[in-house]
Structures are given as C-alpha cells and as structure tokens.
Amino acid sequence: MRLAAVATALAGVLLMGAAPPDPNADPNADHDPYAWMEEIEGARAIEWAKAENARSLPQLQDDPRYAGLYADALKIATAKDRIPGVSFSGDGGLWDYWQDADHVRGVWRKTSVDSYRAGTPEWRTILDLDALARSEQANWVWKGARCLPPDDRLCLVSLSDGGKDAVEVREFDTVTGQFVEGGFHLPEGKHRFDWIDRDTLLVVTEWAKGEVTTSGYPYIAKLLKRGRPLSEAKQVFSGQKADGGYGVQSIVLRDPAGRMQAVVIMRPLDTFNAEYYLLAGDRPLRLDLPKKVSIQGYLDGRVIVSLEEDWAARRMREGDLVDFDLAAVKKAPGALKPALVLRPSESQAVEQVATTKGRLVVALLDNVKGQVLSFRRNGGAWTSQALDLPEDSTVSVASASETDDRLILNIASFLTPSSQWLADAAGGQAEQLRALPARFDASRFVTEQHWATSKDGVKVPYFVVRAKDIQYDGSNPTLLYAYGGFLVSQTPAYAATVGKLWLEKGGVYVVANIRGGGEFGPRWHNAGLKLNRMRVYDDFFAVSEDLIARKITSPKKLGIMGGSNGGLLMGVALTKRPELYNAVVIQVPLFDMIGYAHIGAGSSWIGEYGDPAVPEERTMLMSYSPYQNLKPGQPYPKVFIETSTKDDRVHPAHARKAAARLKEYGYDYLYYENMDGGHAAAANLNERALRQALEFTYLAQRLMD
Numbered sequence: 001m002r003l004a005a006v007a008t009a010l011a012g013v014l015l016m017g018a019a020p021p022d023p024n025a026d027p028n029a030d031h032d033p034y035a036w037m038e039e040i041e042g043a044r045a046i047e048w049a050k051a052e053n054a055r056s057l058p059q060l061q062d063d064p065r066y067a068g069l070y071a072d073a074l075k076i077a078t079a080k081d082r083i084p085g086v087s088f089s090g091d092g093g094l095w096d097y098w099q100d101a102d103h104v105r106g107v108w109r110k111t112s113v114d115s116y117r118a119g120t121p122e123w124r125t126i127l128d129l130d131a132l133a134r135s136e137q138a139n140w141v142w143k144g145a146r147c148l149p150p151d152d153r154l155c156l157v158s159l160s161d162g163g164k165d166a167v168e169v170r171e172f173d174t175v176t177g178q179f180v181e182g183g184f185h186l187p188e189g190k191h192r193f194d195w196i197d198r199d200t201l202l203v204v205t206e207w208a209k210g211e212v213t214t215s216g217y218p219y220i221a222k223l224l225k226r227g228r229p230l231s232e233a234k235q236v237f238s239g240q241k242a243d244g245g246y247g248v249q250s251i252v253l254r255d256p257a258g259r260m261q262a263v264v265i266m267r268p269l270d271t272f273n274a275e276y277y278l279l280a281g282d283r284p285l286r287l288d289l290p291k292k293v294s295i296q297g298y299l300d301g302r303v304i305v306s307l308e309e310d311w312a313a314r315r316m317r318e319g320d321l322v323d324f325d326l327a328a329v330k331k332a333p334g335a336l337k338p339a340l341v342l343r344p345s346e347s348q349a350v351e352q353v354a355t356t357k358g359r360l361v362v363a364l365l366d367n368v369k370g371q372v373l374s375f376r377r378n379g380g381a382w383t384s385q386a387l388d389l390p391e392d393s394t395v396s397v398a399s400a401s402e403t404d405d406r407l408i409l410n411i412a413s414f415l416t417p418s419s420q421w422l423a424d425a426a427g428g429q430a431e432q433l434r435a436l437p438a439r440f441d442a443s444r445f446v447t448e449q450h451w452a453t454s455k456d457g458v459k460v461p462y463f464v465v466r467a468k469d470i471q472y473d474g475s476n477p478t479l480l481y482a483y484g485g486f487l488v489s490q491t492p493a494y495a496a497t498v499g500k501l502w503l504e505k506g507g508v509y510v511v512a513n514i515r516g517g518g519e520f521g522p523r524w525h526n527a528g529l530k531l532n533r534m535r536v537y538d539d540f541f542a543v544s545e546d547l548i549a550r551k552i553t554s555p556k557k558l559g560i561m562g563g564s565n566g567g568l569l570m571g572v573a574l575t576k577r578p579e580l581y582n583a584v585v586i587q588v589p590l591f592d593m594i595g596y597a598h599i600g601a602g603s604s605w606i607g608e609y610g611d612p613a614v615p616e617e618r619t620m621l622m623s624y625s626p627y628q629n630l631k632p633g634q635p636y637p638k639v640f641i642e643t644s645t646k647d648d649r650v651h652p653a654h655a656r657k658a659a660a661r662l663k664e665y666g667y668d669y670l671y672y673e674n675m676d677g678g679h680a681a682a683a684n685l686n687e688r689a690l691r692q693a694l695e696f697t698y699l700a701q702r703l704m705d
Contacts (some may be wrong), residue, residue, distance in 0.1 A: 032657075034653075034656070034660045038599055040600075040653070041645060046645065048656065049652070049656065049671075049675075052659060052671040052672075052673065053671070053672055053673060055671075059670060060698055060701075061697075063697050063700075065700055066697045069693040069696050070690060073497055074686065074689035076496050076497055076500060077497075078100045078686075078689075081437055083410075083420050083435075084098060085398065086399070086420075087398060087399035087408060088400070088403070088408065090151045090152030091151050092403050093112055093113065094113055094116055095109075097142060099684065100685070101685075104130060104685065104686060105129040106129045107127070107130070108125070108129070108142070108145070109126055113406075126172075127157070138161070140159045140160070141159070141160040141161075141162060141163045142160075143158035143159065143160045144157075144158050145158070146194070148197075148198060148258075149258030153173060153174055153175050154174075154198065155172045156170070156201075157169065157171075157172045157179075161188065162645075162646040162675075163644065163646045163647075164646045164647075166189055167190075168187060168188045169193065171185065182227065184201055184224070184226065186203065186205060186230075189206050189218070190216065190247065191204065192204035192205070192218065192221075193205075194250045194252045194263075195252065196223065197260070198226075200225055202222075202236070203221070203223075203224045203230075204219070204221045204248045204249065204250070205230075213241055213242070213243050213245075213603070214598075214603045215247075215600075216604075216648075217246050217247025217248075217601070217604060218247045218248065219239035219240065219243055219267075220235060220239070221235070221236055221238070221250065234282065236265075237267070237277065244271060245272075245604050246268060246601075247268065247604075248268070249265070249266045251263070251264040251266060252264075253303065253326070256356075258402070263278075264276055264277065264278055264279070264295060266295075269291065271486070273291035273607055274291060274292075274293075275287075278330065280330075285333045287329070287336065288334045288335055289305070289336065290307065290309050290311050292307070292308035293306065293308060294306045294308065297353060297355040298326065299360055299377070300358075301325060302323040302326065302377065304321065304341070305321075305323065305338070306321050306350055307319065307321075307522070308522040309522065314336075314337075314338050316338055318522040319344050319350065319521035320340060321341040321362065323338065323341050324338055324339070341360070342375075342384075346520070347520065349524070350363075350521065351365050351491075352396060354397045354400035354407070355400060356400045356401055356402070357403060357404050358376070358405055358426065359374050359405050360374070360376075361373070361375070361397060361407060361425050362375065362384075365519060365520075367461065368491060368492075369394075369492075370411075370491065372386065372387040372389060372397070372407075372423070373385070373387075374386075385428050386428070387425070387428050387429075390419075393411050394412045394492045396412075398410050400425075406424060407422070407424075407425050408421070409421040412493045413447065413494065414447045414463065414492050414495050415447055415465065415494075415495070416494065417435055418493070419432050419434065420433045440499035440500040440503060445466060445467055446465075446466060447492070448466070449461055452539075452543045453542060454515075454535065454539045454542040455535075455542065458515070460512070460513065460514055460539045462511060463492060463510065463513075464509075465495060465498075465503065472550065472552065473551055474548070474551045475553075475554070477699070477700075477704050478507065478510060478552060479498070479509050479560070479699060479703075480511075480512060480543065480544060480547065480560045480561070481509070481510065481511050481562060482512040482540055482543070482560075482562055483514075483562060483564075483565060483569070484512075484517055484537075484540065484565065484569055485516040485568075485569075485608060486516070487522065488517055489513070489519045490517060501696040502696055505704065507699075507704075510543070510547060512540060512543040516528035516529075516535075516536040529608060530608075530617060531610065531616065531617065534620075534623070537569065537572045537576065541573070544560075544577070544581070555579060557582065558581050559581060559583030559585070560583070560584055561587070562586070562589075563588050565590065567586045567587050567591070567650075567654075568590040570584050570587075570589065571586060572624050574586075574636055574637075575624075575631075576629075578634055578636045579635055582702050582703060583639075583640075583698065583699055583702035584640070585640050585698065586641045586658070587643075588647055589641070589658070590605075591655065591657060591658045592626075592627035592657055593621045594612050594621060594627070595627075597611065599651045599654065600648060601648070601649050626658065627657055627658060630662065631665070632665040632666065633665075636667055637702065638668045639662070639669050639670070640694075640695065641669065641670065641672070642672045642691065642694075643655035643673050643674075644674045652673060655673070659671040674687060
C-alpha cells in the first residue's frame with residue numbers, strides 16, 4: 001500500500017506546472033511532449049522512473065512465485081561451480097574475471113594452465129574490484145583490461161561508473177598488483193586506445209569539449225607518451241564530427257612475439273561502412289579496401305580480412321575471408337591484391353576468426369550449427385582441417401594463445417550443460433576441461449529446428465526447446481526470443497535460467513534466426529538493412545505464425561522477448577501484430593525511430609536503420625517506429641518494459657517515452673528502470689537475477705495463469 005501511495009503522490013507532483021499531453025495531438029508530429037525524458041539523469045526523469053518502479057515492482061514481487069524464481073536465478077547466477085571464463089595471458093598463464101556471492105563486483109585473477117587442467121587451479125588475485133570500490137567509495141563496474149604484449153605485465157584497466165559505456169582508464173601492473181604511480185590515465189570518457197609500445201599509446205578521445213561525433217564518440221587520434229599530459233599528445237589522424245559509427249579506432253597488428261608490424265586506423269562513416277588507413281609514422285595512408293570489411297588479424301606476414309559486401313573489382317564476394325601480403329600493402333596501400341582464404345557456402349557463415357602462434361582459426365556456422373577449422377599457410381596457400389569437437393552445438397573461440405597453438409573453446413547447446421575445451425589448433429585434438437553441472441532436468445525436453453516461410457518466400461530457421469510429451473493443442477505457454485540486427489547470430493546456448501525458471505514450469509522456449517543477424521553471413525544481415533527493414537519483422541511474424549499453425553502454442557499463450565535492437569523488434573511486434581501475442585518483454589529498447597538519431601549514441605546506427613533526415617528512409621522508419629505507431633484503442637497486451645539509467649548507449653529515454661505514451665493512451669503496462677547496469681541493464685549478478693525473476697514472474701502471470 002505504501003509503495004502505491006508514493007507512486008500516486010510522485011505522479012501528481014510530476015504533472016504540476018506542466019500541461020498534460022493533448023490526447024488529440026498527432027503522434028507523428030515532430031513535437032514530442034516527452035522530450036524531457038531524454039535528459040538521462042535529469043531530476044524530473046529520475047523521479048518519474050522511481051514512481052514507475054514503485055507502481056510496477058509490487059505487481060511482480062508480491063506474486064507468490066517471485067521469491068522462488070529470484071532464489072533460483074540468484075543461485076544460478078552466483079554459483080561457485082560455474083565455468084571460469086579463462087583466457088590466455090602473454091606469459092602462458094590464464095586470466096579470469098570472476099563474480100559470485102562473495103565477489104559481487106568481481107575479482108580479476110590468474111592461474112597456471114597446468115593447475116587449471118588438473119582441476120585444482122591456484123588462483124592469484126590481481127585486482128579485487130569490491131575492495132577497490134569500497135576503498136574509493138565508487139560504484140565501479142569492470143569493463144576489461146588491455147595488456148601490453150608479449151608478457152602482458154602492464155595493462156590498461158577500464159572502470160565504469162555504474163555500468164556506463166564511458167570509462168576511466170588506469171595503468172595497472174599485474175605483477176605488483178598495483179596501479180602504476182604516474183602511469184597512463186584517462187578520465188571518464190568513451191575512449192578508444194591501444195598500446196604502441198611500453199611508453200606510447202594511440203588514444204582516441206574527447207581531447208577538447210565537444211570533439212565527439214553527433215553520436216557522442218571521439219574521432220581524433222593522437223599519440224600519447226608516458227609521463228606527458230594529454231595536452232601534449234601528438235595528433236596523427238582525424239575523422240569528422242558528422243561521422244557515424246562508434247568513433248575512430250585503431251588496430252595494432254603484431255607478430256606472436258608481440259612486435260608491432262603495422263597500425264591501421266579505422267574511420268567509421270556509419271554503423272558498418274568505414275575507411276581504413278595505414279599509419280606510416282604519423283601519416284595516414286588510405287587503404288584500397290571496400291567500406292564494409294573487418295580486419296581480423298595478422299599471421300605469417302598476412303593481414304586477414306573478412307568481407308561484408310561484394311568486392312566486384314577483385315572478384316570477391318560478401319562473406320569471403322581473404323588475406324593480403326603486409327609488405328605489399330605497405331608498398332602500395334592504394335592497390336591491394338586480396339587472396340581467398342575461405343568462401344562459405346550458402347548455408348555457412350564465418351562467425352569468428354582468431355590467430356595462434358602459427359594457425360588461423362575460423363569458427364564456422366553451418367545452418368546455425370558450429371564447427372572450427374584450423375588453417376595453415378604452406379607454399380603460398382592455406383590448407384585447413386576441422387577440429388574434433390561435439391556436433392550440433394555452438395562452438396566459440398574464447399581465447400587463442402600467442403605463445404603456442406592452443407585454444408580455449410566454449411561448446412554449448414540448449415539442453416547440454418556448457419563445456420570448456422582446450423584444443424590444439426595444430427594437431428586438431430581437443431580435451432574437455434570443465435562442464436557446467438546441470439541447472440535443470442533436461443531429460444524431459446528435446447530441441448528441434450524448424451523453418452518458417454517469410455512474406456517474400458525466404459525460409460527462416462528457428463529452434464524449439466520443448467517437453468517430449470508436448471500436446472499440440474495450442475495450450476503451451478511459449479516464449480519466443482529474437483534479435484535480428486547488426487550481424488549478430490542467435491546460436492544455441494545452454495538454457496540454464498530459462499530451463500529452471502521456464503521450461504521446468506511447463507513452458508516452451510523458441511529462438512528465431514531472423515534476417516538482420518549473421519547466421520548466414522553478411523547476406524543475411526544486409527537483406528534487412530534500411531529500406532529493407534520490414535523483412536526482419538516479417539521473418540519474426542512468420543516464425544510466430546508457424547508456431548501457432550503447428551499448434552505448439554496460440555496467441556493467448558505466446559510471449560516474446562528481446563533487448564536493445566531486439567527491444568525495437570518487440571515494439572514493432574506490439575504495434576504491428578498485437579493479436580499474435582499475450583506477453584511482450586521489451587528490454588533496453590530503441591523505440592523512437594524518428595528521434596533515435598539524436599538520442600544517446602543513436603546516430604551511430606544510421607547504417608543499420610537509415611537516416612530520419614533522408615525522406616525515403618524517414619518514410620520507412622515512420623512505417624514501423626513503435627513510438628510513432630502506438631495508438632489508442634488497440635488490442636495491446638500488458639507489456640513489461642525494462643531499461644537502465646546508466647545505459648549511455650541506447651539511452652533510457654526510449655523506454656521511458658514508450659511507457660509514457662502507453663500511459664497517455666490508457667493502457668496497462670509494467671516498467672522497471674534499474675538505476676545501475678548500463679546497456680546490460682544489470683551491474684552485477686544480484687541485479688541480473690532480480691531482472692530475470694521479474695521477467696519470468698510477468699511471463700507466468702500472462703501465459704500460465
């Protein structure tokens with residue numbers, strides 16, 4: 001009762017001094033009555049969010065199922081028998097960043113390969129973030145470390161206030177376990193940085209106030225010397241303020257001994273298109289590369305590049321993996337000559353590329369099932385062999401050693417607990433290091449792959465995890481998850497939390513591999529860009545309809561979930577096809593696709609969605625933008641919207657404005673804004689468990705009651 005009263009009182013305060021929005025106003029007009037919500041930590045917006053939390057949270061946390069779901073989610077999230085996410089260090093050891101109930105923020109630690117293989121790792125703490133946060137009275141969230149090869153003793157540690165993308169960077173000595181006195185230091189910002197040598201960094205940052213792109217990312221690169229102030233850094237490259245994407249970045253190519261061979265600077269023009277420059281001393285030389293490529297690494301004098309578009313002039317196709325002779329690149333950067341390393345088939349996609357001391361390693365998807373190929377260059381040509389690994393699984397390369405040819409691999413499927421493997425990229429053998437204990441009883445379930453037919457006739461795969469004795473009568477509570485953007489593949493992963501909180505309770509779980517993702521390489525992604533965006537949503541609706549046609553579920557029993565770009569997908573589904581769903585979980589979403597380019601880092605995604613300032617693209621955006629397409633009197637289900645105040649990437653304004661408009665039109669909805677967490681919507685394991693418990697309580701209320 002008290003929380004409800006507080007919510008009502010706060011809502012009344014917020015409306016004082018401001019006229020309520022006109023219910024007869026054109027929602028497609030540029031005037032936005034909720035623009036004040038775009039001030040990310042503005043007092044009015046924060047108070048509004050707190051009031052919404054106070055109204056919504058009791059509706060979920062007072063449910064008798066919530067406590068049990070939270071306890072199960074927390075037990076899974078903080079379990080000490082999880083598999084450590086180890087990676088190779090330059091001296092042949094293994095790094096890990098670990099969080100559990102005793103280390104909520106986390107501890108950076110290290111062990112030897114031999115003790116880890118033996119199952120008795122002798123961990124040495126490098127940095128305890130909980131202790132650091134206490135001593136500095138700061139809300140630190142770990143954002144990783146970039147270490148100087150070959151020994152990785154000196155590292156640049158990134159610390160985030162509450163989970164924001166913006167970080168403070170400090171130099172750290174992993175041997176002494178101390179921050180380096182007088183060492184490299186960057187104040188909070190969205191920095192891009194790389195080691196050049198022990199005493200030199202290449203830094204891209206906001207050198208002077210306002211020296212960022214319209215999406216808030218830095219575009220000026222300078223060389224910073226040890227012991228010198230930022231003001232004395234020497235400029236070596238500049239993009240432009242109007243550039244899109246995620247800001248200028250550097251790629252330092254090194255041999256396995258850590259010796260620098262070349263520095264490449266990437267200047268993003270939009271989300272996916274970029275120019276590449278070879279840094280010759282302090283002179284940038286433009287490389288003759290297509291605008292949609294990714295530089296993947298360096299090995300045996302060759303620069304490895306993946307193509308995300310056709311390169312007709314060189315007879316190369318989108319999806320190809322190619323290489324270049326670095327010496328020839330340096331001699332003639334404007335006349336590059338690629339050689340083909342791998343051309344995936346129509347059913348395949350290059351998912352990851354890594355290099356060891358002597359091997360090029362490719363994680364490949366084939367009909368969304370994984371394998372790993374190890375390439376060796378001999379006599380001017382690449383030859384490959386497949387590693388001996390479990391079939392019908394997702395295989396990802398967690399780490400590749402620079403001191404030898406070993407790999408750390410993660411192998412996962414929906415029902416088999418995830419496992420970690422140590423593989424020899426040269427010999428092809430692999431041994432299992434760890435296997436996650438079962439988090440739910442998977443013996444009752446089975447995984448299937450089905451294919452739906454989209455509106456334009458394209459076949460779209462999706463995975464169904466269901467009970468073996470399912471009744472095909474449309475009565476099964478079903479959760480459908482999808483993303484559909486940015487070349488990101490949705491591959492099978494062990495459904496630990498979903499299994500415990502959903503499958504065991506009688507639910508069905510579905511993952512859709514819709515266009516926009518990378519499941520079939522760049523062609524799958526490119527098919528859903530900009531003016532073709534509706535293909536992504538048509539794919540999702542086709543999967544939804546196929547589930548209903550198979551009588552796996554029905555609209556009354558079908559719920560959907562997605563985050564970020566997937567949150568946009570949820571908003572489109574809500575406004576375009578509300579009759580198909582009875583539950584919609586909208587996580588850290590984009591929602592206002594007419595205003596998105598000026599909200600947060602929005603303009604960096606124009607290459608994905610299009611530009612609202614371009615009439616033809618604006619028309620497409622307007623046709624599906626959830627914020628502009630919300631209307632009164634529609635059969636919308638009660639939705640659950642989640643965001644984070646610290647999300648400085650997508651920005652919580654999208655979620656806030658979505659909720660405000662639903663409220664304006666008289667709809668019932670739930671809203672939760674975590675005051676920490678960044679774009680992950682959770683800054684630690686406890687917050688993640690809370691969010692999951694809220695989500696599955698909501699899904700149970702909507703689909704199981």
